[in-house]
Amino acid sequence: MKKIIEIKNLRKDFHVGEVTVHALRGVSFEIEEGEFVAIMGSSGSGKSTMLNIIGCLDKPTAGEYLLDEINMSNMTKNELALLRNRKLGFVFQSYNLLPRTTALENVELPLLYNNTIKAKERRQLAINALESVGLADRMHHMPNQLSGGQQQRVAIARSLVNDPVVILADEATGNLDTRTSYEIMALFQELNQKGKTIVFVTHEPDIARFTSSSIIFKDGHIIHQAKSIDKLEARQILMELPVENGYE
Amino acid sequence: MNYSNLIKIAINALRRNKLRAFLTMLGIIIGVASVITMLAIGQGSKKSIQDQVSSMGSNMLFVMPGGQAMGGVQMGNSDSKSLTLEDIEAIRSQSTSVGKLSPVVRSSGQVIYGNKNAPTSIFGTNTDYLDIRKITIKSGRMFTEAEIKSAAKVCLIGKTVITNVFGENVDPTGLEIRFNSIPIKIIGVLDEKGQSTFGQDQDDLILAPFTTVQKRILAITNIQNIYASAVSEDKSPLAKTEIETILREKHKIKEGADDDFTVRSQDELIKTFSSISDILTVLLGIIAGISLLIGGIGIMNIMYVSVTERTREIGLRMSIGGRGIDILMQFLTESILLSVIGGIIGILLGIGAASGVGKMMTWPVIVMPQSVILSFLVCTVIGVFFGWYPARKAANLDPIDALRYE
Numbered sequence: 001m002k003k004i005i006e007i008k009n010l011r012k013d014f015h016v017g018e019v020t021v022h023a024l025r026g027v028s029f030e031i032e033e034g035e036f037v038a039i040m041g042s043s044g045s046g047k048s049t050m051l052n053i054i055g056c057l058d059k060p061t062a063g064e065y066l067l068d069e070i071n072m073s074n075m076t077k078n079e080l081a082l083l084r085n086r087k088l089g090f091v092f093q094s095y096n097l098l099p100r101t102t103a104l105e106n107v108e109l110p111l112l113y114n115n116t117i118k119a120k121e122r123r124q125l126a127i128n129a130l131e132s133v134g135l136a137d138r139m140h141h142m143p144n145q146l147s148g149g150q151q152q153r154v155a156i157a158r159s160l161v162n163d164p165v166v167i168l169a170d171e172a173t174g175n176l177d178t179r180t181s182y183e184i185m186a187l188f189q190e191l192n193q194k195g196k197t198i199v200f201v202t203h204e205p206d207i208a209r210f211t212s213s214s215i216i217f218k219d220g221h222i223i224h225q226a227k228s229i230d231k232l233e234a235r236q237i238l239m240e241l242p243v244e245n246g247y248e
Numbered sequence: 249m250n251y252s253n254l255i256k257i258a259i260n261a262l263r264r265n266k267l268r269a270f271l272t273m274l275g276i277i278i279g280v281a282s283v284i285t286m287l288a289i290g291q292g293s294k295k296s297i298q299d300q301v302s303s304m305g306s307n308m309l310f311v312m313p314g315g316q317a318m319g320g321v322q323m324g325n326s327d328s329k330s331l332t333l334e335d336i337e338a339i340r341s342q343s344t345s346v347g348k349l350s351p352v353v354r355s356s357g358q359v360i361y362g363n364k365n366a367p368t369s370i371f372g373t374n375t376d377y378l379d380i381r382k383i384t385i386k387s388g389r390m391f392t393e394a395e396i397k398s399a400a401k402v403c404l405i406g407k408t409v410i411t412n413v414f415g416e417n418v419d420p421t422g423l424e425i426r427f428n429s430i431p432i433k434i435i436g437v438l439d440e441k442g443q444s445t446f447g448q449d450q451d452d453l454i455l456a457p458f459t460t461v462q463k464r465i466l467a468i469t470n471i472q473n474i475y476a477s478a479v480s481e482d483k484s485p486l487a488k489t490e491i492e493t494i495l496r497e498k499h500k501i502k503e504g505a506d507d508d509f510t511v512r513s514q515d516e517l518i519k520t521f522s523s524i525s526d527i528l529t530v531l532l533g534i535i536a537g538i539s540l541l542i543g544g545i546g547i548m549n550i551m552y553v554s555v556t557e558r559t560r561e562i563g564l565r566m567s568i569g570g571r572g573i574d575i576l577m578q579f580l581t582e583s584i585l586l587s588v589i590g591g592i593i594g595i596l597l598g599i600g601a602a603s604g605v606g607k608m609m610t611w612p613v614i615v616m617p618q619s620v621i622l623s624f625l626v627c628t629v630i631g632v633f634f635g636w637y638p639a640r641k642a643a644n645l646d647p648i649d650a651l652r653y654e
């Protein structure tokens with residue numbers, strides 16, 4: 001299997017005035033193509049910091065990071081931006097959709113920063129992405145006309161639209177209720193089955209049960225890393241959940 | 249990022265907040281509209297002054313006794329007696345560029361008819377005066393050379409005098425009025441000329457042979473002014489120097505001594521008044537320009553607010569691949585769009601307001617293409633200039649901080 005992400009002895013320090021915070025204190029791991037990895041750990045353990053570095057939003061203080069076999073060490077800001085545009089997709093806890101902008105236009109957004117894609121193709125790709133998250137009928141709705149779960153689906157469609165090598169999600173279910181969280185996890189599992197590599201930060205063990213492996217952080221170290229043996233199917237769990245308010 | 253994507257993104261961003269976009273543009277709209285209107289009014293008044301002055305006879309020359317007077321305006325009835333009929337004869341015989349010539353003597357006084365009277369002025373001239381001043385006769389006739397010779401008590405009168413002493417729509421030809429108790433017979437009525445640019449009523453006059461005014465009213469032998477016209481407009485400067493040379497010689501003025509007369513040509517007057525209205529235009533333009541500047545500051549202000557408010561949007565755009573330059577260009581495009589759209593609306597509004605003012609006030613207004621083009625360029629520059637700092641602030645944000653911004 002091809003290695004999508006290779007992290008070697010990575011460190012990240014933050015300097016706040018006189019104090020230096022060691023957010024990552026030498027972590028090493030690999031993620032292979034097609035994996036669905038949960039990054040777990042308590043608050044302040046360095047999960048988001050790790051994800052930001054994987055997402056090329058931040059640079060490590062020391063250590064090596066290879067994304068899709070490209071070394072990130074000597075990349076300029078603009079080169080990192082280009083990589084984010086072509087190889088990465090982000091899903092955030094708070095969706096970060098543009099207000100007063102239709103779902104379709106929100107999904108199109110990453111492609112606007114890609115000159116090689118013409119308007120017609122852009123539209124088609126966005127429609128395809130929305131269809132794959134099951135929101136074909138909500139294309140022209142504004143974010144405030146959508147539920148939280150639907151907004152997060154739009155955000156997932158946006159992260160998919162550029163066909164990234166890896167999707168990065170930071171607490172993507174953090175704002176959602178249990179059922180909707182499971183629905184989102186079901187969607188991620190579906191995408192993963194189609195071959196997408198996904199890195200999913202969460203502090204809820206409950207949610208991590210749906211991933212294929214997990215990395216657990218504590219105080220900037222990896223304390224545990226394992227493949228799941230009892231991976232759950234979110235679809236199935238959803239069916240078993242008690243039906244509320246005549247749901248489905 | 250290519251331009252069409254850039255403009256698409258900027259338009260989408262502005263569309264999300266239409267009311268604010270409009271309010272932001274308002275400063276520019278008002279600024280540009282006032283620039284256009286002010287300049288149109290300024291230019292219009294300049295043109296109308298030029299038109300009116302040249303309707304008085306664009307190749308007219310005017311000689312007054314005494315040295316240089318202010319701004320080409322004769323300073324009162326000069327008591328200097330330096331001008332004589334011989335001067336006129338000398339100019340007539342020696343000059344090649346002077347066409348028509350008329351002596352002018354003038355007296356103000358009371359005109360009386362029956363039990364009505366009114367203050368007015370009587371102008372004593374010869375027959376050339378009508379041509380020089382572009383005055384035409386409505387009814388009756390001009391006085392003749394014979395009447396000039398005999399200092400006949402005949403006159404032509406202007407509309408205001410008729411209204412004052414005879415009433416509206418009366419043709420007083422053939423009647424006899426008295427001017428300062430001298431009885432004078434009306435032989436003609438002058439066409440209406442209206443107000444001059446300088447606010448004088450050009451119809452409040454009585455025109456009589458200069459000999460009549462000299463002998464019977466003023467009891468003088470000199471003349472007060474000479475009016476002349478150059479044979480053609482472009483000969484006007486030459487005619488002026490000819491008159492000066494002839495009069496200096498006639499008045500025996502030594503080399504280096506000052507003239508005891510002043511010659512003014514109409515085109516000098518035009519220049520003087522044009523420069524006054526140019527100054528006016530510049531002043532109006534500056535005031536309007538300041539409001540444009542304030543409009544620009546308004547854009548900058550709102551762009552700063554907008555950058556702060558949309559910090560998360562900026563973070564998101566960066567996370568999906570927007571480079572610093574893309575973010576900079578987006579906000580710059582937004583501010584340019586705001587100022588240019590505002591500018592276009594302002595230009596249309598300004599043209600509308602200018603023609604509205606023109607119609608309502610019956611002022612002449614001229615919208616110059618230059619002022620339209622200039623306003624448009626200024627708007628673009630304002631957009632770039634005042635958009636630059638907010639846009640740079642946006643572009644320099646750190647994506648992680650921006651995404652985390654509450």
Ligand SMILES: Nc1ncnc2c1ncn2[C@@H]1O[C@H](COP(=O)(O)OP(=O)(O)OP(=O)(O)O)[C@@H](O)[C@H]1O
Binds near residue numbers: 022023047048
């Ligand atoms: N920009 C920053 N400046 C200074 N310190 C920072 C910065 N970002 C993170 N840190 C510190 O780095 C450590 C790791 O933070 P991080 O956000 O990665 O935690 P986390 O695992 O994502 O926690 P949570 O589950 O609460 O989101 C924390 O101690 C945090 O205070």
Ligand SMILES: [Mg+2]
Binds near residue numbers: 047048049
């Ligand atoms: Mg976090």
